[in-house]
Amino acid sequence: EPEVTQTPSHQVTQMGQEVILRCVPISNHLYFYWYRQILGQKVEFLVSFYNNEISEKSEIFDDQFSVERPDGSNFTLKIRSTKLEDSAMYFCATLRGAYNSPLHFGNGTRLTVT
Amino acid sequence: QQPVQSPQAVILREGEDAVINCSSSKALYSVHWYRQKHGEAPVFLMILLKGGEQKGHDKISASFNEKKQQSSLYLTASQLSYSGTYFCGTEGEAAGNKLTFGGGTRVLVKP
Numbered sequence: 001e002p003e004v005t006q007t008p009s010h011q012v013t014q015m016g017q018e019v020i021l022r023c024v025p026i027s028n029h030l031y032f033y034w035y036r037q038i039l040g041q042k043v044e045f046l047v048s049f050y051n052n053e054i055s056e057k058s059e060i061f062d063d064q065f066s067v068e069r070p071d072g073s074n075f076t077l078k079i080r081s082t083k084l085e086d087s088a089m090y091f092c093a094t095l096r097g098a099y100n101s102p103l104h105f106g107n108g109t110r111l112t113v114t
Numbered sequence: 115q116q117p118v119q120s121p122q123a124v125i126l127r128e129g130e131d132a133v134i135n136c137s138s139s140k141a142l143y144s145v146h147w148y149r150q151k152h153g154e155a156p157v158f159l160m161i162l163l164k165g166g167e168q169k170g171h172d173k174i175s176a177s178f179n180e181k182k183q184q185s186s187l188y189l190t191a192s193q194l195s196y197s198g199t200y201f202c203g204t205e206g207e208a209a210g211n212k213l214t215f216g217g218g219t220r221v222l223v224k225p
Contacts, residue, residue, distance in 0.1 A: 045215075
């Protein structure tokens, strides 16, 4: 079965550094999302992306965050200047179509900001 | 606005039943249920659409009461493999909307 692939699986960075998290969506999926989960807490929506543009974003997704799909395959989340509170598991998720479609999650990238 | 799940945690003996509830203050297009094992990604269980349908996945089933904007997940004759955190995700009226997840219900099934 096709999978959503995320890299790296674990990223350690220093406060203030930029990080890029990468996701390869399932090939025929149209909607892409980033979620994050702070350890032991709920899964929080960050941003949705459709037709090469952001369709919705949460309050968490401030100016430090950006997403793009530069080459039509990789879907990336960039954090420009990481803060300690950005430490979390970041999940990429994709959706095939608008109706009756389950969200497929990647295995996540654990980001640790020191 | 995120859906509210209850209870926050439940401990079961193998073979026992449990119900997890998910309620929303907003009109819902659908409710999704996911299970997450520790250190892993959430895994899709089922989607329920408005119309009050019920669905099943092995001995896990769910219902969706559109009028009450509630969904319930039923764990029947629980197995050890049912342990994990269960999240409901709600989707609003516009298709392709993001899923907003509830706070999760931790389920521990003991032998």
